[in-house]
Amino acid sequence: xxxxxxxxxxxxxxxxxxxxxxxxxxxxxxxxxxxxxxxxxxxxxxxxxxxxxxxxxxxxxxxxxxxxxxxxxxxxxxxxxxxxxxxxxxxxxxxxxxxxxxxxxxxxxxxxxxxxxxxxxxxxxxxxxxxxxxxx
DNA sequence: GCCAACGTTGGC
DNA sequence: GCCAACGTTGGC
Numbered sequence: 389x390x391x392x393x394x395x396x397x398x399x400x401x402x403x404x405x406x407x408x409x410x411x412x413x414x415x416x417x418x419x420x421x422x423x424x425x426x427x428x429x430x431x432x433x434x435x436x437x438x439x440x441x442x443x444x445x446x447x448x449x450x451x452x453x454x455x456x457x458x459x460x461x462x463x464x465x466x467x468x469x470x471x472x473x474x475x476x477x478x479x480x481x482x483x484x485x486x487x488x489x490x491x492x493x494x495x496x497x498x499x500x501x502x503x504x505x506x507x508x509x510x511x512x513x514x515x516x517x518x519x520x521x522x523x524x
Numbered sequence: 525g526c527c528a529a530c531g532t533t534g535g536c
Numbered sequence: 537g538c539c540a541a542c543g544t545t546g547g548c
């Protein structure tokens with residue numbers, strides 16, 4: 389089991405939208421590093437939902453329902469998508485500031501590589517986030 | 525609204 | 537293959 393974090397602008401697609409829709413095809417990733425991480429995702433892996441922009445916080449937990457396949461919005465057959473389903477909404481949102489203030493979390497891609505939109509987390513980071521989010 | 529940190533494109 | 541110009545993301 390591996391742990392991941394995906395970014396989304398809530399005005400475009402939020403965790404609430406995922407709960408409403410029950411499933412999302414994670415399309416539109418056009419960055420090689422992010423794509424390679426999408427390809428490593430296995431069914432059942434946990435995926436944190438991060439709202440970028442004004443919120444800048446982890447707000448929910450999802451999991452991989454379907455492993456990677458060719459992104460249907462891509463005409464070059466080069467990019468991939470996965471399907472995600474909702475698991476649980478966070479009671480406490482875990483902010484970017486909290487990531488920065490934590491010795492465990494400030495080494496994460498979220499802090500160190502701010503433009504990456506799909507990234508792995510290690511188990512220690514993941515469990516701290518769940519614990520702090522009060523859904524552990 | 526600005527800009528740093530990228531990534532991409534295209535001329536040479 | 538290099539690099540200038542441009543575009544995008546996302547934090548501040």
